[in-house]
Amino acid sequence: MVIVPVAYLPTSSKELSSWRTSRPVIDYSKCTRCAICWKFCPDVAIDLSPDPSLSAPNDRFKALEAPRIDYDHCKGCGICAEECPFDAIAMVEEE
Amino acid sequence: MYEIRFHGRGGQGAVTASKILAMAAFLENKWVTSFPFFGTERRGAPVTAFTRIDDQKIELRSQIYEPDAIIVLDRSLMKIVNVTEGLKSDGILVVNGKSGNLAETSRYRIGFVDATSIALRNGLGDPSHPIVNTAILGAFAKVSNIVSIESIKTATAEMAPSRKKENVNAVQEAYEETELN
Amino acid sequence: MPLTFPKEEYMQKGHSACAGCGATLSMRYVLKALGPKSVVSVPASCWAVIPGEFPYTSLNIPMLYTTFASSGASISGLREGLDSQGKEDYNVVAFAGDGGTADIGLQGLSAAMERGHNVLYVMYDNEAYMNTGIQRSGSTPYGAWTTTTPVGIKRDYKKSNKKFVADLMIAQNVPYVATATIGFPEDLERKVATAKLIKGPKFIQILSPCPPGWYYNSSDTIKISRLAVEANVFPLYEYRNGKLTVYKPAKTVPLRDYLSLQGRFGHLNDVEIGEIERALEERWQYLLRREKD
Amino acid sequence: MESIQASRRIMTGNEAVATGVKLSRVKVISAYPITPQTTIVEELAEMVANGELDSKFIEVESEHSALASVIASELSGARSFTASSSHGILYMHENLHWASGMRAPLVMSVVNRAIGPPWNIWSEQTDTFNQRDTGWLQIYCESNQEAMDSVLLGYKIAENKSILLPVMNMLDAFTLSHTSEPVEIRSERTAYDYLGDLDLDFKLDFKNPGGYGSLLGPDGPFMEMKKDMRDSMYNSIKLIKREISNFNDQFEANLPGLTENFMMEDADYALITTGAISSTAKYTVRKLRAQGLKTGLIRLFFYRPFPGDDILKAVRGLKGLGVVERNVSYGQRGPTYEDVVSSLYGKADVPVRNYVVGLGGRDIRVKDYEKMFENLVETDGGMEWINVGVT
Numbered sequence: 001m002v003i004v005p006v007a008y009l010p011t012s013s014k015e016l017s018s019w020r021t022s023r024p025v026i027d028y029s030k031c032t033r034c035a036i037c038w039k040f041c042p043d044v045a046i047d048l049s050p051d052p053s054l055s056a057p058n059d060r061f062k063a064l065e066a067p068r069i070d071y072d073h074c075k076g077c078g079i080c081a082e083e084c085p086f087d088a089i090a091m092v093e094e095e
Numbered sequence: 096m097y098e099i100r101f102h103g104r105g106g107q108g109a110v111t112a113s114k115i116l117a118m119a120a121f122l123e124n125k126w127v128t129s130f131p132f133f134g135t136e137r138r139g140a141p142v143t144a145f146t147r148i149d150d151q152k153i154e155l156r157s158q159i160y161e162p163d164a165i166i167v168l169d170r171s172l173m174k175i176v177n178v179t180e181g182l183k184s185d186g187i188l189v190v191n192g193k194s195g196n197l198a199e200t201s202r203y204r205i206g207f208v209d210a211t212s213i214a215l216r217n218g219l220g221d222p223s224h225p226i227v228n229t230a231i232l233g234a235f236a237k238v239s240n241i242v243s244i245e246s247i248k249t250a251t252a253e254m255a256p257s258r259k260k261e262n263v264n265a266v267q268e269a270y271e272e273t274e275l276n
Numbered sequence: 277m278p279l280t281f282p283k284e285e286y287m288q289k290g291h292s293a294c295a296g297c298g299a300t301l302s303m304r305y306v307l308k309a310l311g312p313k314s315v316v317s318v319p320a321s322c323w324a325v326i327p328g329e330f331p332y333t334s335l336n337i338p339m340l341y342t343t344f345a346s347s348g349a350s351i352s353g354l355r356e357g358l359d360s361q362g363k364e365d366y367n368v369v370a371f372a373g374d375g376g377t378a379d380i381g382l383q384g385l386s387a388a389m390e391r392g393h394n395v396l397y398v399m400y401d402n403e404a405y406m407n408t409g410i411q412r413s414g415s416t417p418y419g420a421w422t423t424t425t426p427v428g429i430k431r432d433y434k435k436s437n438k439k440f441v442a443d444l445m446i447a448q449n450v451p452y453v454a455t456a457t458i459g460f461p462e463d464l465e466r467k468v469a470t471a472k473l474i475k476g477p478k479f480i481q482i483l484s485p486c487p488p489g490w491y492y493n494s495s496d497t498i499k500i501s502r503l504a505v506e507a508n509v510f511p512l513y514e515y516r517n518g519k520l521t522v523y524k525p526a527k528t529v530p531l532r533d534y535l536s537l538q539g540r541f542g543h544l545n546d547v548e549i550g551e552i553e554r555a556l557e558e559r560w561q562y563l564l565r566r567e568k569d
Numbered sequence: 570m571e572s573i574q575a576s577r578r579i580m581t582g583n584e585a586v587a588t589g590v591k592l593s594r595v596k597v598i599s600a601y602p603i604t605p606q607t608t609i610v611e612e613l614a615e616m617v618a619n620g621e622l623d624s625k626f627i628e629v630e631s632e633h634s635a636l637a638s639v640i641a642s643e644l645s646g647a648r649s650f651t652a653s654s655s656h657g658i659l660y661m662h663e664n665l666h667w668a669s670g671m672r673a674p675l676v677m678s679v680v681n682r683a684i685g686p687p688w689n690i691w692s693e694q695t696d697t698f699n700q701r702d703t704g705w706l707q708i709y710c711e712s713n714q715e716a717m718d719s720v721l722l723g724y725k726i727a728e729n730k731s732i733l734l735p736v737m738n739m740l741d742a743f744t745l746s747h748t749s750e751p752v753e754i755r756s757e758r759t760a761y762d763y764l765g766d767l768d769l770d771f772k773l774d775f776k777n778p779g780g781y782g783s784l785l786g787p788d789g790p791f792m793e794m795k796k797d798m799r800d801s802m803y804n805s806i807k808l809i810k811r812e813i814s815n816f817n818d819q820f821e822a823n824l825p826g827l828t829e830n831f832m833m834e835d836a837d838y839a840l841i842t843t844g845a846i847s848s849t850a851k852y853t854v855r856k857l858r859a860q861g862l863k864t865g866l867i868r869l870f871f872y873r874p875f876p877g878d879d880i881l882k883a884v885r886g887l888k889g890l891g892v893v894e895r896n897v898s899y900g901q902r903g904p905t906y907e908d909v910v911s912s913l914y915g916k917a918d919v920p921v922r923n924y925v926v927g928l929g930g931r932d933i934r935v936k937d938y939e940k941m942f943e944n945l946v947e948t949d950g951g952m953e954w955i956n957v958g959v960t
């Protein structure tokens with residue numbers, strides 16, 4: 001059989017954490033679960049899922065889908081921190 | 096192998112005539128090829144086309160330099176093109192013209208026919224651009240014995256792009272009106 | 277708070293774009309609006325590199341790579357090929373940069389739109405040849421530094437106006453033409469969804485800021501994209517059924533707010549900025565006049 | 570005598586190509602007009618317009634787009650076709666590589682025409698000889714029959730799962746493209762059975778989406794892919810021979826192998842030719858044989874893959890071999906000559922000469938071939954360009 005130049009392996013299986021010089025860290029006590037960070041992430045590196053164990057500004061927010069940074073794929077661009085209307089994300093330098 | 100060269104002007108239908116003649120011979124179970132010398136010329140410019148007829152498959156694909164017959168669709172071309180160049184000494188010359196007084200070509204077997212009048216009479220083209228290609232083939236059938244007039248009429252009916260009946264009439268009328276030298 | 281945006285992802289994590297890349301967000305948003313029954317054709321451009329090296333792909337839909345000038349022809353072939361197999365309900369999309377659209381691919385784009393195939397052509401506009409290292413394109417704005425308009429001591433920045441390909445498409449009377457940018461994702465998503473429902477050729481030009489090419493901090497991609505609209509640099513409009521609708525920003529800002537964030541405009545003095553501002557205002561008035569027609 | 574017209578019709582080479590496309594049930598056609606290919610496109614447009622051919626027809630704005638669009642339609646899973654000539658082929662060049670690299674089993678008919686400047690619409694094969702390294706199989710037709718048959722055969726070979734490379738079939742400008750001659754129309758039924766439907770394992774798949782033609786670095790399988798293309802082409806010779814004999818059986822046809830040996834058995838002197846000029850060469854061979862000179866001819870039906878072994882077998886015992894090129898290469902001998910000589914090197918002790926003929930449509934006559942044979946016999950080594958200048 002011939003070798004066809006068709007690529008099928010999803011890049012989600014790759015790990016890119018080495019690209020990052022600083023990392024976004026979410027302060028869940030300020031996070032309203034608005035998902036703006038998720039929306040603006042160019043790396044699709046913010047997942048949304050409910051996690052009642054996380055803190056939140058109030059209990060109502062705890063039931064909602066919370067953003068979670070996928071550090072294997074986040075390149076640390078800082079857009080989420082810049083766009084967060086509640087200053088709930090800080091960029092922290094990688095060691 | 097029998098080789099025919101057509102001389103006409105762009106728009107007169109010399110290329111189609113070469114194809115109809117090939118088709119007529121094909122109908123008589125001959126191998127044929129027909130091809131134009133395709134130039135960039137437009138309507139009115141001199142045009143050459145060729146037909147080869149043989150009992151065997153035809154291998155020769157060069158142009159025709161020593162034809163057995165020459166068919167001239169427009170007599171005025173004879174002033175500007177040496178139409179009989181290379182014509183075999185016992186060759187045939189068919190000319191669209193009213194009378195036959197061509198001293199320099201008297202050694203050939205010549206047929207004259209007023210294909211222009213015949214074409215116009217049958218509504219083929221207009222006075223500035225008469226389509227004489229089918230009529231001239233009727234004359235060729237009269238002068239030569241390469242293809243029958245019936246085959247030419249059948250081929251004409253099949254290949255004339257329009258006015259099939261008028262074209263077939265033109266073939267027949269030309270056949271009847273051709274004068275031999 | 278309910279999501280303002282479709283949750284399904286058709287662009288994957290792990291792609292090889294620069295941090296803060298606007299072109300990836302363009303792709304992400306366009307595919308969210310189109311859904312899984314789509315195929316995208318990509319010419320030479322950043323997006324030919326973003327999915328990474330073989331055997332990787334970073335889209336959940338088929339992606340066909342094509343030669344630089346071939347996007348218009350490629351989507352034409354995809355459309356007719358799929359239609360000939362009864363797959364009329366699949367979206368066929370070109371995703372080409374500004375070089376591949378405004379310059380080398382313009383002939384093919386114009387012809388594909390003219391032929392009327394049921395296709396969507398997306399131009400992700402980062403205003404220069406970014407994949408090859410920031411050379412000026414026809415879509416580079418007046419005043420910008422690029423590696424081929426390097427300013428120097430002769431102040432040789434780009435001295436010609438941006439070619440607005442969307443305007444050319446309107447001139448060709450393409451059934452649906454729109455401009456959009458990633459700073460207004462809901463607007464972008466709505467425009468793609470609108471285009472999806474129109475049978476025929478569609479063209480959408482998406483301003484997609486580029487951190488290394490425009491010389492700004494990667495975190496500012498969304499901010500700059502919004503400022504481009506608010507400073508009147510990149511007006512948002514929509515052309516449908518022969519009617520132009522121009523979006524009037526809720527908030528307007530001085531041009532300087534937009535330029536000052538970007539190193540590519542750092543050499544401009546007040547006089548030059550004033551000239552650019554006047555030219556932008558002229559174009560704005562022109563769009564408003566066209567809207568009234 | 571067998572009735573010639575029974576199942577034959579008189580048609581031009583271009584009409585024969587269009588009929589071959591129809592018989593192949595092509596789904597997408599995309600082409601840009603160029604003399605002398607235009608009548609292929611016109612004929613196909615007519616067939617589509619009259620419902621004789623159920624195909625999408627894309628009237629592109631350039632040859633570059635013609636090829637780009639059929640690469641895409643082919644990969645979508647629809648059998649696709651294009652046709653061009655001369656500068657159109659040169660304009661396609663990058664996409665020629667893209668088509669073969671994508672392993673798109675397209676067929677493209679090319680009417681061989683000269684390359685300018687100066688502008689010249691007449692026959693010459695430089696346009697496609699320039700494309701010999703683009704990964705396309707190349708078939709040069711001698712007759713309108715072959716022009717039709719090689720479209721069907723072309724798809725059959727191209728779509729073979731161990732080849733999967735595009736095929737271009739060539740016909741000489743005017744000498745075939747606009748010449749009318751009897752052609753046997755292959756039965757539609759047999760053609761359908763012979764070719765079947767396009768079955769591309771890697772066509773666009775929405776359930777298993779892939780990136781078609783993605784980026785590859787120096788350590789990725791780039792070089793392996795190129796080797797695979799080369800191997801697929803090189804190893805296709807046996808397969809092509811089998812497909813040709815299969816074609817001949819099914820259609821009662823008589824296509825040659827990758828080469829045709831004409832009166833080679835006991836020949837002392839022979840020429841190698843490609844395309845329609847081979848016919849006049851055969852005529853000359855017969856003529857010289859009648860005069861007592863043992864001449865012969867090897868016609869290259871396929872030029873890629875190059876049938877070097879077949880040539881080697883055919884030339885054993887020759888006293889002289891002339892390679893005739895209807896193309897021009899500057900700064901080196903002709904491409905066919907180079908290929909022939911490298912195939913014979915160290916294996917056959919035959920003097921090989923190179924003749925350049927018929928550029929820009931210059932007519933090639935019996936006397937020109939006679940001159941070449943004369944030159945082979947004399948082996949004076951001085952003649953390379955035939956019928957040039959005032960001689």
